[in-house]
Amino acid sequence: MMMVRSAYDKKKDDIHFEYWQRCRYLPEDKLIALLDHDNFKLSLEAAASLQLRGGSKIIRLAQMDSFSNRYKRRALAAFILGQIKLNTKEEKISLKILYDLALNDQSAIVRSYAVSSFGHRCEKAKKKYADTLLSLAQSTVLDKSVMVRVSTAFALSVFKNRASIPLLIKLLKDTHSEVKNWAAFAVNINNYDTPEICNCFVLLLDEKNFEARFEAIIGLAKRQDKRVTQILIHELSQERIYDEMVEVTAYLGDVSLLPTLYQVKDKFGTFKELNTSIKVLEHLKSKL
Template identity: 65%
Template sequence: ELAKNTVLDKSVNVRESTAFALSTFDSKASIPLLIKLLSDSHSSVRGWAAFAVRMNGYDSPEVRNCLVLLLQDGDFDVRFEAMVGLAKLRDKRVTQVLMNELGKEPVYDDLVEAAGDLGDIALLSVLYKLRDEFEPFDELNTSIEILENLKSKL
């Protein structure tokens, strides 16, 4: 109830703290508040709100659409949370953005893991390229295995 007031607070710190606090407990009642915070004017607030959505696995068409909009955010941390969140929701609208990001350095383990979570075999070519360029690591091996298993069932 108190959070309803803090999502509209003038202070960026209060809104950011609210988004973080909403990540620490799982209550679908917080989804409307997080949707407001996902469109906040400050990137740190948007980033924590996207983190809260991802950590609690919140899913609705409105949440997904907000995360898709955040794929174009100017702040990498916000885009990162949106990519990982959409991948966990298996929303294929993140496929191309994830492919592009996995083609850049540095390569983040969470994004490699997100490729497996997404379950889109189109990501296999990028993962194979990473395997050729870097020492194998658990997230990469797991994601490749997941996607190869999916491909074999087609």
């Protein structure tokens, strides 16, 4: 009943751990040298280690690399500037760099990292730069790159501001499923609720991308939109079910789900989310 990781995801995690082990004890100069490695994922792990260690030397390096003629170094620079510890002056300079990269860099991967990093900086500053991020997102929401639009949806997830809703609705209507998935996540994590959002979620119920469909199911149930009832019945009748889908039946409050929940109990036994949902729906039924 928990999310099951695919063999592909496990392999990615194993490779990530291998690169982390390789970088964690390397001296700073060796990590900097790895930024030019042919394997970008290894370079990214080196950048993550440098970001964590921080310091004025690494900050200056990242700021200078933002103007490199090599797009990979610009992308890694944008990544480092996203979460490294900065003083007020360094942050002001870095935010300008990230903003310019996000809007103007010719490389989609650089623009993508710059948008994500701007979101991280906004989050760290406790929404101080929210208005600037919203201004940036007005442009990046229309970027021709899927990666940039995904990063835009992520960036809009890091703080709650209802001014984000029109932008997220555009992303929910995107042509690419991964963009829609992250937009739905941003909507759900911030508990935005409008009729248009619910209508977008209903359209996502037909998505082939499971993650996007999952976000839509959870979102509609929490917003007590009964258009998701039959989808929930279908999902909870499968051989593999998810705790979150059981849990949100209580939010939905549709007593027609009780027979399905009883079947889940017979099939998998009792567990916390199931017990709670059955109790809530039985209580609602008793009042009818």
